[in-house]
Amino acid sequence: MSAFDAVMRRQSHSKVTSAAPSRLELLPFVEAAATVADHSGLKPWRLIELRGDARVRLGAAFAEASGATGKDAEKAASKPLRAELLIAVVFTHKPSFKVPAWEQEAVASGVAHTLSLLLDEAGWGVFWRTGILTRTEPVHRMHELAPNEQLLGWLYVGGLPDKTKSDKRKRLEAGRYLTTLT
Template structure:
């Protein structure tokens, strides 16, 4: 069995997925694990919205309204499961909004790694309409909430399972600064 480092290093985004997706029970198990990210003061400043079926069509209509297009966007139909990533900013004198957003992003990224490790294709998508009012309404966001994007989740197409992902290895020395003085 490969190590966690090897599995994370092999992670890639899947822009095309099949119609298969994890069921709610599998997703809930992975969300429980993803929620273990570092969280200053334990505020849990995040939530996820599971979008399947007609909810994806409603999102397409909201995206079209936001872009002032007549025809609904088909983008939400690219995957059978979309997971909306929502930062829920809590009142705190110790934890600023940016740190709460970082926790939310950490949960989303951890969930994407867990989904990938479970054999699902995942891509985190955003765009200029993420914060548009029709999109906010569709997700029923509260005043203290901001949408950070969606995880698009589905099966990995058979003809690509054995193909390596994009080679995204990095030179860690470009990004790792040593201060020992």
């Protein structure tokens, strides 16, 4: 399959099975994702695997950060249990006079997106979850983030269910988004 074909068929899978790639299976995908354009080669990112109990601790951090109680706290705490593997995407700002913070964050986002494409192309279900909880103190503490780090979200990774969404994406009217400057 060509890169074009893989990108055109990619879709998010919010429901996945309990299967997940092992750490050894994951490493080549991370290595390939690290080839994204990176001005000055700063590598302003890192990834954190969350499996097993780490997902439960993340759920507790979600509940604490949301201030929820009772059933709402249980609902918040259950979100990280939707996949056996979560990959936290962390932007690590590196001091640089040449590369502004926004460009470094774009590199981290590029790594995450490329990794999601590679996993999807390999047959794994992937969903990139973001949201307000990524910027909360309990969630930062749980991930042991340094002061120069920000969480960009999590790739939820698992097996594809038997019945996957077969609807083709609505094609973009590319001409509306690609303009010409004369």
